[in-house]
Amino acid sequence: MTTTFPCPVDKTFQFTTPIQSAPVGCYQVPVPGEIDRDGLAITKLGARGWGRLHHFRNYYNAGWGEGQGKPVSPKAVEAFYQFLALIEFPANIKPSIFLTDQGSLELCWENESGNDIQLEFSSTGIEYYIESNEQEGTLGLLEIAELPNRLR
């Protein structure tokens, strides 16, 4: 005995409106270069440093702390990223990042000899301190390319 199967019926799903004309969902378009910057920060600072930088930039508004804290200076952030792109930290060293009450970003680590290096990026310049030779000073934001050489 044989059984005849019913003819197949086309039940394929079809869109009621073409995909191309459907409205695109809301999402934030990344600022050009922001993804690259995140990658740079994670590579050079590690997850901890990247997370702290993210916190400082996004949660610390004017008046933070005891009421006098200033938000992070965009110029300081710009200089900070430029420096990260230029510098190679000693192997196995992940620097620490801090926010000052004036809205500057501080970067601290130890060189191969274990001596402290401290940098402070503000809206007007970069303050540096090198423990090994007790050298300290300030560079203008346009002189940032000189900084890695001074730290050697």
Place this chain on the structure above:
Amino acid sequence: MALDATEEIVRAICSDKFDGERYSPSLFKGENTSVSRLSVIPLEEHWDLFQKNVQVPPERILVQIGQIHIGAMQRVGEEHLTKLQLTVEPDPLDWNPGHAVMPQNISKGLSKKITKKMEKHSIPTHLQKA
């Protein structure tokens, strides 16, 4: 009038100034750095006081309290490369009657030395947030 050198003072150390490994060299940097007097409010009560008043934004967490004897701190200032006579002046606030300030303009280098000299108290377990 400056406080007596025999007094002990404390400073809140929040997450923006300590990342679990290193302290910010700017913890004491600048003029009128805020401190608090243990002769007015005991250390145990400072935890609650600081948690309620300095954790702004909420992402800024109180992680430690640094304690130092004024006399010991003054010696650090005197022995610094560029000597500085440090004083602590009472400056009571509504939320903290023990509030005081250090009026001198403290450099990053001196700030780092004071930070190193401080005794650090970690937040008691029962006050840590999950």
